[in-house]
Structures are given as C-alpha cells and as structure tokens.
Amino acid sequence: MDKREELLKKAEILENKIKEEEKRIENITANIQEMKKKLQELRLMLN
Numbered sequence: 001m002d003k004r005e006e007l008l009k010k011a012e013i014l015e016n017k018i019k020e021e022e023k024r025i026e027n028i029t030a031n032i033q034e035m036k037k038k039l040q041e042l043r044l045m046l047n
Contacts, residue, residue: 001009
C-alpha cells in the first residue's frame with residue numbers, strides 16, 4: 001500500500017468514528033430532552 005492509500009484508509013476510519021460519535025451525541029441529546037420534559041411535568045405536578 002502506498003502512502004496515499006494509507007492516508008485514505010485512515011481518513012475513512014476517522015470519518016466512520018466521527019459518524020458514530022455524532023449518532024451517540026444525537027442519542028444523548030434526545031435523552032436529555034426527554035429528561036427535561038419529565039422534569040417539567042414533575043414541576044407542574046408540584047405546583
């Protein structure tokens with residue numbers, strides 16, 4: 001494998017890792033939004 005092919009492979013691996021992390025962040029964000037919604041509901045019940 002020449003240098004260019006190695007760099008392309010590394011770039012592809014990094015792109016895949018970035019996509020995985022972006023999905024993880026989306027899931028975390030969705031979970032946080034759900035928790036905020038539940039917290040708001042609880043606060044409304046307490047008032």
